[in-house]
Amino acid sequence: MKLKGPSIILAIVGLQFFTLAMDQETQENDTIEKDISEDVGDDISDDDQEIKCMVHAKRPYGVSPTFTLYGIQHKFSALLIGYDIHTEERRSNKGSLYGWSAPKVPDENGTAKFRFDIDYVSVLPQSGVPLSYCALIFSPPVFPKFDVKDVFGKPAMNMERYFGSKEHLIGAFKRKSRKITECCFVAYPMASRR
Numbered sequence: 001m002k003l004k005g006p007s008i009i010l011a012i013v014g015l016q017f018f019t020l021a022m023d024q025e026t027q028e029n030d031t032i033e034k035d036i037s038e039d040v041g042d043d044i045s046d047d048d049q050e051i052k053c054m055v056h057a058k059r060p061y062g063v064s065p066t067f068t069l070y071g072i073q074h075k076f077s078a079l080l081i082g083y084d085i086h087t088e089e090r091r092s093n094k095g096s097l098y099g100w101s102a103p104k105v106p107d108e109n110g111t112a113k114f115r116f117d118i119d120y121v122s123v124l125p126q127s128g129v130p131l132s133y134c135a136l137i138f139s140p141p142v143f144p145k146f147d148v149k150d151v152f153g154k155p156a157m158n159m160e161r162y163f164g165s166k167e168h169l170i171g172a173f174k175r176k177s178r179k180i181t182e183c184c185f186v187a188y189p190m191a192s193r194r
Contacts, residue, residue, distance in 0.1 A: 054068040064116040070111050082131060082132065
């Protein structure tokens with residue numbers, strides 16, 4: 001696909017960003033993909049594996065993006081967190097829970113595809129401000145606790161979805177699981193047509 005025009009989405013693993021741009025005429029309903037990789041190092045020191053991630057998202061993000069992981073060897077689940085900066089009570093470095101995946105098992109080649117099939121919600125970018133989302137990959141899989149289930153079904157902007165820092169969320173599962181990688185993307189506002 002020939003890419004030009006304004007930035008639409010970017011994908012990251014860890015903290016390294018990659019930008020993807022797309023023709024303005026095809027941006028509303030087209031699917032966009034970005035393949036990125038980074039050695040996750042100490043997060044999975046027992047396995048010393050490299051996990052690659054591809055985010056396959058369709059504007060306007062009303063349906064969960066599809067994530068494809070390559071090089072993953074263990075059963076896992078994922079949590080989708082987002083950083084909504086449109087609400088005054090929240091800070092850009094604090095997150096909210098926007099989705100949960102059922103446990104997934106990679107195939108014999110270490111490939112796994114998943115979507116957020118449990119309680120996916122999204123916040124559309126507004127006023128020209130992009131929003132960041134991250135899929136936190138946990139192995140062994142993590143399951144919703146009763147207090148977490150209380151947010152299911154709540155609107156995307158509901159304060160009950162707010163959990164504070166990413167480290168706080170990861171720490172809540174540290175006795176039963178560990179975060180082995182994260183796969184993130186940025187949702188950009190739709191460009192107005194002239």
